[in-house]
Amino acid sequence: MGKETLLTKEGYRIKKAELEELEHRLYHEIPERLKEAKEHGGGDLRENKEYIWLKQEQEMLENEVRSLRELLENARIISEGDIRSDVVGIGTRAILEDAETGEVATYTLVPPAEVDLLRGKISIDSPVGLALQSYGKGKAIRVQAPAGKVQYKILGIERG
Numbered sequence: 001m002g003k004e005t006l007l008t009k010e011g012y013r014i015k016k017a018e019l020e021e022l023e024h025r026l027y028h029e030i031p032e033r034l035k036e037a038k039e040h041g042g043g044d045l046r047e048n049k050e051y052i053w054l055k056q057e058q059e060m061l062e063n064e065v066r067s068l069r070e071l072l073e074n075a076r077i078i079s080e081g082d083i084r085s086d087v088v089g090i091g092t093r094a095i096l097e098d099a100e101t102g103e104v105a106t107y108t109l110v111p112p113a114e115v116d117l118l119r120g121k122i123s124i125d126s127p128v129g130l131a132l133q134s135y136g137k138g139k140a141i142r143v144q145a146p147a148g149k150v151q152y153k154i155l156g157i158e159r160g
Contacts, residue, residue, distance in 0.1 A: 002074045008091050008160065011114035012077050019068040026061040030054060071113060078111075083159050088132040090124050095156035096132075099140065108160040109133070128152075 007015065037051040045051050083091035093108045105120070109132065112123045122129050131143040137157055143150045 002070050005071055005075050005113055006078055006090065006111040007075045007113060008078050008110060009080075011110060012072070012075055015068060015072055015075075015113070019065065019072065022061055022065050022068065026058065026065055030058045030061065034058070080159075085157055085159050087134050087136045088154065088157055089134065091160045093158040093160045094132055094154055095158075096152040097155050099151035099153060104155065107132075110160070 034051065034054050037048060037054055038045065040050075078091055083089070085092065088094045088109060090109055090111065093106055095104065095106050097104050107128065108119075108121045109124045109129050110116075110121045112125055115121055115123045115126075124130070124133065127145050128143050131141045132152075132154070135141055135154055137154050140151060140153050143152065
């Protein structure tokens with residue numbers, strides 16, 4: 001058994017759907033395309049670029065599927081009761097104000113396996129995630145981020 005991985009209920013659902021999509025591509029689409037590449041390429045498969053590319057894609061997908069299966073097999077889903085709304089922690093959404101610019105940003109703290117920066121989901125292990133943990137609304141925190149030191153004020157906390 002591998003290392004236990006924390007996931008939110010939503011994160012587990014997303015990873016499971018991702019696995020199903022990859023398995024469909026790996027076990028249905030790729031074999032069909034390999035068959036077509038064999039038929040149209042004729043002759044020596046070592047010279048059939050489409051076939052070679054598809055075999056490489058198949059290998060990549062096999063690795064991704066294996067990795068996702070292991071992640072899901074070793075997942076421990078964080079219960080709703082573990083997610084607090086009075087302090088920032090895993091599964092909470094923190095509304096922050098940059099003390100210097102006044103810019104407001106919202107981040108949801110998630111396990112590392114669920115990070116999605118485009119959706120404002122940051123790791124609990126990131127510099128901002130670590131700095132925010134256990135602080136409540138109204139608190140000011142200072143973060144050493146890759147771009148330099150940033151000071152935030154926690155405007156609000158919600159369950160993610």
